[in-house]
Amino acid sequence: MMITVTVNGERHSHDVEPRLLLVHFLRDVVGLTGTHWGCDTSNCGACVVWLDDTPVKSCTALAVMADGRTVRTVEGLERDGELDPVQRGFMECHGLQCGFCTPGMMMTSRWLLDRNPDPSEEEIREALSGQLCRCTGYENIVRSVRWAAENPADDSTEASQEVSPS
Amino acid sequence: MQVPAHFGYDRATSIDHALRLLARHGDQARVIAGGHSLIPMMKLRLAEPEALIDINGIDELRGITVSGDELLIGALTRHADLLSSAVVGEHFPVLHDAERVIADPVVRNFGTVGGSLCQADPSEDLSAAFVALGATGVIRGAAGSRTVPLREFHLGPYETAVAPDELLVEVRVPIRPGGSSAYTKVERRAGDWAVAAAGAAVWLGPDGAITDAGIGLAAVGAEHFTAPEAEEFLRGRAGDDAALVEAGKIAAQHCDPQADQRGPADYKRHLAGELTTRALRRAVARASGQEA
Numbered sequence: 001m002m003i004t005v006t007v008n009g010e011r012h013s014h015d016v017e018p019r020l021l022l023v024h025f026l027r028d029v030v031g032l033t034g035t036h037w038g039c040d041t042s043n044c045g046a047c048v049v050w051l052d053d054t055p056v057k058s059c060t061a062l063a064v065m066a067d068g069r070t071v072r073t074v075e076g077l078e079r080d081g082e083l084d085p086v087q088r089g090f091m092e093c094h095g096l097q098c099g100f101c102t103p104g105m106m107m108t109s110r111w112l113l114d115r116n117p118d119p120s121e122e123e124i125r126e127a128l129s130g131q132l133c134r135c136t137g138y139e140n141i142v143r144s145v146r147w148a149a150e151n152p153a154d155d156s157t158e159a160s161q162e163v164s165p166s
Numbered sequence: 167m168q169v170p171a172h173f174g175y176d177r178a179t180s181i182d183h184a185l186r187l188l189a190r191h192g193d194q195a196r197v198i199a200g201g202h203s204l205i206p207m208m209k210l211r212l213a214e215p216e217a218l219i220d221i222n223g224i225d226e227l228r229g230i231t232v233s234g235d236e237l238l239i240g241a242l243t244r245h246a247d248l249l250s251s252a253v254v255g256e257h258f259p260v261l262h263d264a265e266r267v268i269a270d271p272v273v274r275n276f277g278t279v280g281g282s283l284c285q286a287d288p289s290e291d292l293s294a295a296f297v298a299l300g301a302t303g304v305i306r307g308a309a310g311s312r313t314v315p316l317r318e319f320h321l322g323p324y325e326t327a328v329a330p331d332e333l334l335v336e337v338r339v340p341i342r343p344g345g346s347s348a349y350t351k352v353e354r355r356a357g358d359w360a361v362a363a364a365g366a367a368v369w370l371g372p373d374g375a376i377t378d379a380g381i382g383l384a385a386v387g388a389e390h391f392t393a394p395e396a397e398e399f400l401r402g403r404a405g406d407d408a409a410l411v412e413a414g415k416i417a418a419q420h421c422d423p424q425a426d427q428r429g430p431a432d433y434k435r436h437l438a439g440e441l442t443t444r445a446l447r448r449a450v451a452r453a454s455g456q457e458a
Contacts, residue, residue, distance in 0.1 A: 019170040040167070041206060041209075042206060042273060129357060130271060130357060
């Protein structure tokens, strides 16, 4: 089946099997391996990307369900070479250890901050409750999101609206 | 790698279109909405439909509205939308209690109300909550619409009153004055299926007595998720703690939990009683204005 998906602002048209999962479409067809393929059971959240403007576990979505829609992956977080505050927060606060859960954690964190720019620790933990860090580095992940909340990009509102296809 | 078996894929553009597609494929097709129950089952090859009919583009299946003395919830309403709806929280706190403990925020973004009900997992939370509220499902087929009380909706594990050529389109919840509701659940870890869970709705008379009660039980083998003996016990009684404890005991006696990796049967039976009582306490407190 022919599908066209706009990933991080670029249109990608490919002929895919209906059974192809979105995570494998992004990694193996589009070639964006920043999205990690983890538990394969919608538990761990390593594969979280945005479908239109909402985070989804891409191991539990079909690529054909993204046809005609936009996807934002971790590669789409930075803007013109400038890291997103969430990415900088993970650097500043040691939010990643092995790094496997990091892309999904950051995608959900960006979504949280767009909706709630000043979340409490409890709100951060609730937002990330569907995502697992096998290094158990949750303390620093929460600190990283708080860092991003306290250090927003000057044009963060504008940047978050740039997801639509150009 | 978990990969579903091959299947065909059709995108329905309207309810009628979906029904035509269902009629064409017979019982070999499955409807897909959020897909967060069906896709995992297909990856494990526990489900191998020949065709998937994607209903995500059918806007008429979406939305939460009040019409007369009923709350109407479109089958394609996402869990996240039910949880964020002020009108739902105002009338039916049991639904917000339940949604807060269904999976996790990212899964709730895509999983749907109708999908959860139609998947008919015996541990599913909304089924118990809707049963407590006396909700009704609206099912569309080629011949038109029919309504089925949620108390008769579940025929057994993973089996519902929706025929292969039909579609659940809406859930209707009666809005009745003088009542409130609550949901309690024990889970092994955040976002897991219930070890046991109970939903309760009560309606109080001017003297504080219980005029009507609804109880829904999940994961404990209660037929149709119901506890009719405990409900009957409560009707007409003062809503004092002794009555709520006794109702819990009755609910526990009449369910049929099975031992599995989530716990032994006697533990689940204990939970069924205790959680029923706690849900009732909270529903009574809310109905009498003592708790938000």
